Amino acid sequence: xIAILSPSYDPYFNVALEYYLLHFFDDEVLLLYRxxxxxxxxxxxxxxxxxxxxxxxxxxxxxxxxxxGGGTVYHDLGNINITLIREGKLDFNVxxxxxxxxxxxxxxxxxxxxxxxxLLGGKKITGTAAHVYKNKTLHHGxxxxxxxxxxxxxALSGNKSLFEDNSVKSKPSPTTNIKQYLNDLKNxxxxxxxxxxxxxxxxKIKHDYSLLKNDxxxxxxxxxxxxxxxxxxxxxxxAFEFVNTIxxxxxxxxxxxxxxxxxxxKASISINNEIILxxxxxxxxxxxxxxxxxxxxxxxxxxxxxxxxxxxxxLDF
Numbered sequence: 134x135i136a137i138l139s140p141s142y143d144p145y146f147n148v149a150l151e152y153y154l155l156h157f158f159d160d161e162v163l164l165l166y167r168x169x170x171x172x173x174x175x176x177x178x179x180x181x182x183x184x185x186x187x188x189x190x191x192x193x194x195x196x197x198x199x200x201x202g203g204g205t206v207y208h209d210l211g212n213i214n215i216t217l218i219r220e221g222k223l224d225f226n227v228x229x230x231x232x233x234x235x236x237x238x239x240x241x242x243x244x245x246x247x248x249x250x251x252l253l254g255g256k257k258i259t260g261t262a263a264h265v266y267k268n269k270t271l272h273h274g275x276x277x278x279x280x281x282x283x284x285x286x287x288a289l290s291g292n293k294s295l296f297e298d299n300s301v302k303s304k305p306s307p308t309t310n311i312k313q314y315l316n317d318l319k320n321x322x323x324x325x326x327x328x329x330x331x332x333x334x335x336x337k338i339k340h341d342y343s344l345l346k347n348d349x350x351x352x353x354x355x356x357x358x359x360x361x362x363x364x365x366x367x368x369x370x371x372a373f374e375f376v377n378t379i380x381x382x383x384x385x386x387x388x389x390x391x392x393x394x395x396x397x398x399k400a401s402i403s404i405n406n407e408i409i410l411x412x413x414x415x416x417x418x419x420x421x422x423x424x425x426x427x428x429x430x431x432x433x434x435x436x437x438x439x440x441x442x443x444x445x446x447x448l449d450f
Contacts, residue, residue: 134219135342136333138326139166144173144208148197149355153348155200155218155264155271163336164216165329167321168208170281172196172288175203175262179300179370181392185290186421186450194288198366201271203262204303207288211279211310213325215332217272223263225249228272231335232259235328241314251276256309276328278321279312292450298373363418368395375419379446386439388447392419402428404436421448 137154139147147166154162172184172194183205184196208214217228229245236243236251244252251259251274261274289305312318319327332338344352359365372393379386384404391399397419400411414427425444432439 134161134336134338135340136163136338137342138329142167142169144168144171144195144197145356145361148199149352149360151216152200152355153352155266162218163332163338165325166214167210170194170209172207174198174205175301176200177202177301178205179296179298179373180367181370182291182293182296183303184288188287196366197360198369201262201264202301205289206260206275207285209280211321213276213278215274215276218269220269223270225261231332235331239315253309253314257306258309258311277308277310278324279310295375295377295450296373298371300371370395377447381443395419424448
């Protein structure tokens with residue numbers, strides 16, 4: 134087994150790095166990394182519903198789809214990510230037991246629950262997910278050291294009630310940061326290095342691996358062709374129906390879409406139950422700003438009572 138401490142804080146790079154190590158390395162791997170502020174959704178989730186899209190856009194926070202299942206998580210530099218790639222079947226205990234023992238060295242009494250989360254003081258500090266590829270498994274999890282809890286909640290406050298689908302849904306839990314439980318205050322970088330060394334000892338790893346130029350080139354190719362594409366991050370979402378209703382000037386206005394692979398297949402708007410088909414939106418990407426622009430152009434000729442404010446409210450998620 135080899136150990137890698139990622140040289141990058143780029144979330145696209147680190148999501149692609151996990152994929153690359155799982156698919157193209159023969160070695161078993163322990164990987165630790167931290168990401169700049171980002172939202173990471175599970176492979177089988179509706180990316181549109183799982184995060185506050187308006188908030189992400191306003192604050193230029195990227196949303197990235199990972200290769201494992203499970204729920205949506207918030208990352209920033211106060212959040213440590215731990216990945217274990219090994220041969221064999223899924224076994225969260227193999228992944229979590231060494232981490233629990235490492236945290237105990239800091240006098241942190243951490244408990245594992247039935248969902249394979251780690252709790253500290255009854256609150257979540259670690260969520261886990263996994264992915265199987267051939268005879269190998271990838272287990273990974275977050276470790277909330279000093280994450281921005283306020284930003285975490287804002288970024289993940291998507292309006293799920295507007296979406297109807299069969300995607301995997303996130304199940305939010307109360308969270309806390311490890312840092313507030315430490316007597317000897319450390320920063321995230323120092324804590325990451327200590328956990329890294331302790332986990333290396335637990336897994337009896339003697340070799341650190343530094344990514345080669347060819348590794349980085351291949352990882353960047355995967356970023357370009359998959360992990361930084363709209364088709365992967367948003368278009369891979371399961372098919373869904375979006376319905377939102379607002380009230381303006383004694384009128385009930387309902388906007389309805391059926392979306393598959395991120396593309397609008399059906400669209401309609403109704404005003405006081407009078408339905409108008411919006412065929413000009415068919416085969417358009419389900420992107421808020423683009424849809425609003427097209428609706429505004431249409432409304433100027435066909436329904437001038439509907440304004441920019443109307444459409445922004447209807448597409449507020």
